Amino acid sequence: MKQYRSLAEIQTDLQSHAISVKQLVEAYLQRVEEKKHLNAFLEVFASEALENAEQIDAKLAENKAGGLAGMVIGLKDNICYKGHKVSASSKILEGFESLYSATVVERLLAEDAIIIGRLNCDEFAMGSSNENSAFGNVLNPLNEKKVPGGSSGGSATAVAAGLCLATLGSDTGGSIRQPASFCGLVGLKPTYGRVSRYGLIAYASSFDQIGTFTHTIEDASLLLEIMAGKDEYDSTLSSEEVPKYSKALSFSKKTNIAYYKSYVEHEGLDPEIKKRFFEIIEKLKQQGHSVTEHDFPFLDYLVPAYYVLTTAEASSNLARYDGIHYGYRSNNATDLNTTYTKSRSEGFGPEVKRRIMLGTYVLSAGYYDAYYTQAQKVRRILRDKTNEVLSTNDFILLPTTPHTAFDIGQQVADPIKMYLEDIYTVQANLTGLPAISLPLGKHSNNMPFGLQLMGKSFCETEMFSFAKNLINL
Numbered sequence: 001m002k003q004y005r006s007l008a009e010i011q012t013d014l015q016s017h018a019i020s021v022k023q024l025v026e027a028y029l030q031r032v033e034e035k036k037h038l039n040a041f042l043e044v045f046a047s048e049a050l051e052n053a054e055q056i057d058a059k060l061a062e063n064k065a066g067g068l069a070g071m072v073i074g075l076k077d078n079i080c081y082k083g084h085k086v087s088a089s090s091k092i093l094e095g096f097e098s099l100y101s102a103t104v105v106e107r108l109l110a111e112d113a114i115i116i117g118r119l120n121c122d123e124f125a126m127g128s129s130n131e132n133s134a135f136g137n138v139l140n141p142l143n144e145k146k147v148p149g150g151s152s153g154g155s156a157t158a159v160a161a162g163l164c165l166a167t168l169g170s171d172t173g174g175s176i177r178q179p180a181s182f183c184g185l186v187g188l189k190p191t192y193g194r195v196s197r198y199g200l201i202a203y204a205s206s207f208d209q210i211g212t213f214t215h216t217i218e219d220a221s222l223l224l225e226i227m228a229g230k231d232e233y234d235s236t237l238s239s240e241e242v243p244k245y246s247k248a249l250s251f252s253k254k255t256n257i258a259y260y261k262s263y264v265e266h267e268g269l270d271p272e273i274k275k276r277f278f279e280i281i282e283k284l285k286q287q288g289h290s291v292t293e294h295d296f297p298f299l300d301y302l303v304p305a306y307y308v309l310t311t312a313e314a315s316s317n318l319a320r321y322d323g324i325h326y327g328y329r330s331n332n333a334t335d336l337n338t339t340y341t342k343s344r345s346e347g348f349g350p351e352v353k354r355r356i357m358l359g360t361y362v363l364s365a366g367y368y369d370a371y372y373t374q375a376q377k378v379r380r381i382l383r384d385k386t387n388e389v390l391s392t393n394d395f396i397l398l399p400t401t402p403h404t405a406f407d408i409g410q411q412v413a414d415p416i417k418m419y420l421e422d423i424y425t426v427q428a429n430l431t432g433l434p435a436i437s438l439p440l441g442k443h444s445n446n447m448p449f450g451l452q453l454m455g456k457s458f459c460e461t462e463m464f465s466f467a468k469n470l471i472n473l
Contacts, residue, residue, distance in 0.1 A: 001027040003162040005215040007222065010070040010165065014060060021060070021070055021114070022053040028072050028116060032163045038139045040157040042077055043085060044117040056112050066112035068226065071219075073108060074158045074167040077118045078125055079210065080199040081105050088201045089133040090123045092347030093327045102199020103234070104168060104210055104227045111226050116164050120154030123349045124318065125170055125203045127151045128178060128421035131412045132351040139408075140183060143447060146405040149179030152213070156183040159213045166223060167213045172203050173306055174400075174425025176211045177437035177452060182405035184439040184448030186471075188212045188220045190228065191238075191458050192432035198233035202317040204310035205236075207429045217468045220436070221245035224460060243461045251465035254288045257281075258393040260296040263424065270403040273449055276441040277399060280451060283473045291397075294389055301378050303419055306426040308362050308375035314352075315359030321347065354415065383431040387456075390433075395466060396454040399424050400437040404447035424452065434460050438471050 001019065004010050013019045029046050049072070059065040075081060078088040080098035082105075087093040105115070122132040130138040130153025138153040140146040141161035148157045152169030156179035159167050169176040171189035180187025188211040195210045202208060210227070214220045222245070229242040259281070264274055281291050323329040323343025330342035348356070362371035389396060402423060411417050428435035434457070437450035453470065455463035 103196035122151035149182035181400040181450030196231035204313035311359030400450035
């Protein structure tokens, strides 16, 4: 069976009876088995997926199927699905089965999407290479010696390797957009508050956002259209009406685009990515769009502010994993104190422990004002300055990553170097703005890379339509 790259292709073949949903699922399951060495899936819901496929085939025969009939999708292992295991790729949640489904899962299932399995990720979504999982590395299917990016590495690999059509990930500081860049995919982080976080295992609650990996803008826009919207279980969610994103993808007007000189002149940016960036700018100018250079003297503050704030929130969020309520409990514990200390010490991996300790430190007495309070002030300045640029421009164009996918093991020993992988992506999370990584480049090393579009708050409609124009350049 051919490898499909869009839901439209699949639904065309379903309508012509060239395939059935069951045959489609069988083909994906076969490919998952063939590519299991990539370590993308932690668990495959084979029998359940086939059973659901038969039900959807019956609905199609009666013209009663939902809008996502034929969409086979994988879930990052930090998104809850009732009656299924969820572990955030951590030993601390060993054996835990979710008692409820995330809002996004319920909305996808209601439109007849088929969930094929749960996907490997960096433990508790902490990492930029998918080397921090308790269940081993995920390989980049385009070059198996390379990382797929993180933390949603399994989600990116699954789509890039053709193991399913689309996947959900979470983006706290670039965890969708960075692996999308490394694997040649469309990676979407919506506006904070656009998609319910109910059922997403929290890392940093004021940053986390569920998003998608797809091959096309059309599929990304349709998935957001279905997942977004008011939810009584998430008090941070906007009640703003959800537009029909997938029906508004034409773009004809001339627009204003900004870019930051400090970003593209940064010494860490690969020269080939820089060259491609300016090629895109020239093509946009030829189309009649206005592209202007802006100063943004805060690049060096983005990553430090991000890691102070996210580790503080992680320290608080992960306090619940204590060896008593659920999940892993150490066999070496002898009393209440050792139950806590040994269960957490043995259950969490090195990177999670590092971030919990850093977060606890910046929240501690004597350091709270010096670090946490200051980082919150920086966050406000970053938001105000970004919105100031967007007040006279429709979008900000920037690189997604400073380079293409790096070798497995190359950076894992240097946490600071790994943290700097997020240099171009954390701005969208610090400011809560929507951003999308588009596969717009191919390096001489034969690996893809993305460029990133950041838009105004809750302006995904315009971002999708302009991204569709951009991806065709």
